[in-house]
Amino acid sequence: MISIGEELKRYIPIANLIAKTFGKNCEVVIHDLSIPQNSVVYTINNHVTGRKVGDAFDHLVKQVLLSKNFKGDCAANYMTVTEEGKEIKSSTVLIRNSKDKVIGALCINYDLECMKNMKDFLDDFFIVEKESIEDDIEPFEHVMEIVDDLVDRIVGNQDINNLKRKDKIELIKFMDSKGIFLIKGAIEKIANKLNISKVTVYSYLDEIRKNEEI
Incomplete structure (x- = not known):
């Protein structure tokens, strides 16, 4: 509840x-x-x-x-x-x-x-505003602070060092579905937060998106 x-x-x-x-x-x-x-x-x-x-x-x-x-x-x-x-x-x-x-x-x-x-x-x-969403968008003032807080909340108090690969993928999948990775610098911040490399984040994203296409 x-x-x-x-x-x-x-x-x-x-x-x-x-x-x-x-x-x-x-x-x-x-x-x-x-x-x-x-x-x-x-x-x-x-x-x-x-x-x-x-x-x-x-x-x-x-x-x-x-x-x-x-x-x-x-x-x-x-x-x-x-x-x-x-x-x-x-x-x-x-x-x-x-x-x-x-x-x-x-x-x-x-x-x-x-x-x-x-x-x-x-x-x-x-009258509505229609905008195309582009990758790696430079965020407006204070937006990054809000997104940083969201990422902290999404990861929560989980022990990152003992977090399994599938659990890290699930966290990244959730953040990707919510547009977090559209923001410039998000890859680096989330890699640091999950204690993995940028390359690993990219590989997880590739895996997630390929599975979604199946």
């Missing part, structure tokens, strides 16, 4: 208000970034994307932290697509604690499918 901490619990009324204001097609998700592999700690109207408590974050790195439109701790109006092919308009804002440390994120996901027949009337609402 995933519980929500007191600092993030304060955002539940805000999430409920947003969802009730915009109706059943508006999903709101609260993430606890201290537990990246199970970051979803609250959802409302989760039929929109199927997100559930205990799931991991998906778009935080690729479409929020690395977005050219990421300003003031938020990225608004970017497009995501569900596994079923539904187009979702999403916005994310980071949540900071009293010490100004990023501890979570609040995400709004709006199902656009029901609005396609109203497009002429709602053209302004359909």
Whole structure:
């Protein structure tokens, strides 16, 4: 059972208000970034994307932290697509604690499918930012600090020296799926964190991606 901490619990009324204001097609998700592999700690109207408590974050790195439109701790109006092919308009804002440390994120996901027949009337609402994701992106100020913290949380308190090869591959697979390796310098940082060489990280990534193609 995933519980929500007191600092993030304060955002539940805000999430409920947003969802009730915009109706059943508006999903709101609260993430606890201290537990990246199970970051979803609250959802409302989760039929929109199927997100559930205990799931991991998906778009935080690729479409929020690395977005050219990421300003003031938020990225608004970017497009995501569900596994079923539904187009979702999403916005994310980071949540900071009293010490100004990023501890979570609040995400709004709006199902656009029901609005396609109203497009002429709602053209302004359909403005979204579409960006291509490139490898080895130079991160914006403070983004690397957030990503470093995520990597530390993902690795956790595991004894790296006694960690088996398959476990290191699983950690790298998770980080790769979340876009961590798109950030410039990530290979070196993660190699150091896992006490392996850069060459080994590259070989693990090759192995992971080849297996995904099968």
